[in-house]
Amino acid sequence: MLLGKRVLSTSTAILLAVVIATFAWSGMAAAESEEYGTELQNYFSNANAGAGTAYINITAPLEGAPTATAPYAREGELCAMIYVFNTEQSLQACCGCPLTADGLLTLNISTQVAVNAVTGGLIHDGSVRIISSLPNSTPAPYGDTQPAYAGCDSNTSVCCDPTAAAEGFALAPTPELIAWGDHIQTTQITETIFQADVPGTGEITDPGLGLACADVVRLGSLQGTCICPAAQVGYTATAKHKKR
Amino acid sequence: MLRNGAIKAALGVLASAGLVFGAVSLAAANSTATDPFAVNYFTNAQTGGPVDTLRIVDPDTYGSPVDACANIYVFDAAEEMEECCACPITPAGRLDFNVNTLLTSAPVTGVPLSTGTIKIVKTNTNPLYGVLVNPLIKQCDPTNGTNGFPGNVAFHALTTPGSSLFSWITHDLNRFATGGTAVAEQVFESTGEPASDYTTVLAPECYVTQNSGGSYGTGVCAAAGCPVEVP
Numbered sequence: 001m002l003l004g005k006r007v008l009s010t011s012t013a014i015l016l017a018v019v020i021a022t023f024a025w026s027g028m029a030a031a032e033s034e035e036y037g038t039e040l041q042n043y044f045s046n047a048n049a050g051a052g053t054a055y056i057n058i059t060a061p062l063e064g065a066p067t068a069t070a071p072y073a074r075e076g077e078l079c080a081m082i083y084v085f086n087t088e089q090s091l092q093a094c095c096g097c098p099l100t101a102d103g104l105l106t107l108n109i110s111t112q113v114a115v116n117a118v119t120g121g122l123i124h125d126g127s128v129r130i131i132s133s134l135p136n137s138t139p140a141p142y143g144d145t146q147p148a149y150a151g152c153d154s155n156t157s158v159c160c161d162p163t164a165a166a167e168g169f170a171l172a173p174t175p176e177l178i179a180w181g182d183h184i185q186t187t188q189i190t191e192t193i194f195q196a197d198v199p200g201t202g203e204i205t206d207p208g209l210g211l212a213c214a215d216v217v218r219l220g221s222l223q224g225t226c227i228c229p230a231a232q233v234g235y236t237a238t239a240k241h242k243k244r
Numbered sequence: 245m246l247r248n249g250a251i252k253a254a255l256g257v258l259a260s261a262g263l264v265f266g267a268v269s270l271a272a273a274n275s276t277a278t279d280p281f282a283v284n285y286f287t288n289a290q291t292g293g294p295v296d297t298l299r300i301v302d303p304d305t306y307g308s309p310v311d312a313c314a315n316i317y318v319f320d321a322a323e324e325m326e327e328c329c330a331c332p333i334t335p336a337g338r339l340d341f342n343v344n345t346l347l348t349s350a351p352v353t354g355v356p357l358s359t360g361t362i363k364i365v366k367t368n369t370n371p372l373y374g375v376l377v378n379p380l381i382k383q384c385d386p387t388n389g390t391n392g393f394p395g396n397v398a399f400h401a402l403t404t405p406g407s408s409l410f411s412w413i414t415h416d417l418n419r420f421a422t423g424g425t426a427v428a429e430q431v432f433e434s435t436g437e438p439a440s441d442y443t444t445v446l447a448p449e450c451y452v453t454q455n456s457g458g459s460y461g462t463g464v465c466a467a468a469g470c471p472v473e474v475p
Contacts (some may be wrong), residue, residue: 052426055287057285057287057359057416059283061283061363061399061433061435061437061439062435062437062441063437063444063445063446064443064445075323075342076323086317100321100322100323101321101323102283102317102325102361102363103319103321103322103323103361104319104320104323104359104360104361105321106287106321107360164376168372175436176435177432178283178435178437179276180285180415180430182417188426188427189426189428190426191415191417191428191430193430193433203270
């Protein structure tokens with residue numbers, strides 16, 4: 001009986017130990033940053049200040065599915081939904097840029113990210129959040145104007161709408177993107193990788209980043225948008241199509 | 245007595261929790277090196293600025309006789325694979341690649357690359373290499389045996405968990421309005437992608453890349469030979 005109690009208490013102790021360790025580990029894991037993820041965050045500094053030029057570089061490392069039906073799926077195409085904040089946490093601009101697997105999306109922070117704030121004018125310091133998602137819209141019908149904030153890929157006929165208006169302003173994060181951001185310091189430029197996180201439910205569902213972006217581009221009229229690089233969007237590389 | 249027993253039990257639980265936590269943490273620390281896939285980018289190559297360097301280290305156990313292969317796939321900014329190659333690397337060995345001369349100078353399109361991405365995949369070496377007398381059987385083949393050479397069947401298995409390559413690359417930011425330069429360095433990032441990305445996409449695409457350039461470019465990086473491990 002005594003032995004039984006001792007065994008029971010030992011088992012209980014081990015069980016408790018595992019539970020405690022699991023909780024501790026899960027907490028630590030949640031706090032750690034991964035290199036890749038569905039929400040990437042970084043800051044920018046001294047943009048549009050004449051001190052130099054900084055860039056954001058984004059890549060999509062996962063390969064496409066060669067047998068997929070949809071062209072964008074074959075290309076492993078994702079959207080970099082970009083949300084630009086000032087230092088007072090106010091969303092100032094947003095845009096969605098398509099990016100195929102192993103491609104490199106390079107945005108000039110001064111001329112493409114922090115140049116067209118909803119309040120008008122330039123942004124000097126702030127932060128950027130990038131949500132990785134599948135393409136969520138299609139090009140505007142012939143004769144209609146494509147919204148400036150929704151970048152399209154003419155090869156695959158898909159677009160990236162950061163407002164996610166067609167989906168009830170709800171974003172659908174999808175792995176994965178990796179990004180690096182330059183930082184203009186006093187006399188030098190440094191670079192860090194975007195920190196990856198799991199977006200909170202409040203960010204990706206209505207009213208989250210999608211609706212905030214919709215409000216910004218509506219209030220700003222033609223302001224409140226960042227600018228997708230034109231070179232990579234809809235760019236038809238002869239080598240690839242010659243090869244396949 | 246009861247109180248002492250309760251305290252001992254509590255201490256026992258905490259000590260056990262510490263041991264378990266430590267074990268879990270150690271396992272997790274090892275798992276950070278289990279992904280054979282890694283990615284980074286290059287910028288301002290072939291522009292006359294500071295030369296960027298890719299450095300690869302094999303973290304496998306020092307003294308182990310088993311070499312590995314660093315399969316390197318170079319893409320332009322529009323995701324087109326432009327060059328690929330594979331180089332053997334020994335445990336604790338280091339390979340240095342000049343981005344200008346070894347990785348971006350012979351793209352399949354014939355136009356040297358200035359920006360793009362680099363993906364590195366660690367695989368085993370070909371077990372047939374050195375056993376069969378056939379010069380067409382390579383120790384490291386980035387096409388994974390899809391190159392059509394006789395006897396060169398698919399042989400690369402991705403390395404077992406716990407073994408990845410560690411890589412770093414310098415970035416020539418070179419964007420000061422005053423004409424100065426800025427160089428940063430980043431570690432290659434694990435991608436966590438499935439092994440099928442290597443077998444069904446990267447390797448076959450490498451074969452196509454290396455065989456479609458014609459007179460434009462070979463599509464082969466380090467064509468003159470892999471860099472010698474840094475002594």
